[in-house]
Amino acid sequence: MLPANPTVYDSYAREIDVIAAIIDFNTVGFTKAGVGIPIGCIPAGAVLAQVKWQIITPFNAATTNVITVGSNATVDNILSASDVTEGSVGAGLSSTGLPLFFANDTPINALYAFTGAAPTAGRFAVVIPYCKPERIF
Numbered sequence: 001m002l003p004a005n006p007t008v009y010d011s012y013a014r015e016i017d018v019i020a021a022i023i024d025f026n027t028v029g030f031t032k033a034g035v036g037i038p039i040g041c042i043p044a045g046a047v048l049a050q051v052k053w054q055i056i057t058p059f060n061a062a063t064t065n066v067i068t069v070g071s072n073a074t075v076d077n078i079l080s081a082s083d084v085t086e087g088s089v090g091a092g093l094s095s096t097g098l099p100l101f102f103a104n105d106t107p108i109n110a111l112y113a114f115t116g117a118a119p120t121a122g123r124f125a126v127v128i129p130y131c132k133p134e135r136i137f
Helices: none
Strands: 016-024 037-042 046-048 051-057 064-070 090-094 100-102 106-115 123-131
Touching (some): 051 064, 064 123, 106 123
Antiparallel strands (some): 016 123, 037 106, 051 090, 051 123, 064 106
16 A cells, blocks of 8 residues: 655555467467457556567568557557567567556457468567556546
C-alpha cells in the first residue's frame, strides 16, 4: 500500500510480467492475414514500455518477409513492419507506439507476411515486459 503522499525517496517493488514467445516460420496460423497467432494477453491497467525481439534463424521467403506484433486490427501497434530485420540474424528493441496503456484485458498476436516463394526457414522470438501501476492519477 502506498502512503497518501509519497515522496521521491519512496521506493516500491513493482512486479514485471512478460509475454514471451518463440515462433517458427511454419507455425500454424502465423501467416493468417490480419490475425496471426495469439501469443498472450496484457491485463487491464497494464503499461507496456518496451519490446525486445530477436531473429534466431533468418526468414527466407523469396521476395519479402514481414513480422508484426500487435493488439489492433492490423496486428502492428507493438512491433511494426519496419521494426524487425527478418532476413538476417539479429535483435533489437522497439518503441513503436509506446508507452501503451491497456484499459481492458487485451490479446496480443504475432503475424508473419511474405511474398514470393514460401519460406523454408525462420525463427523469431519476442519478449514484451509490462507492469501494472500502483496508482493512476
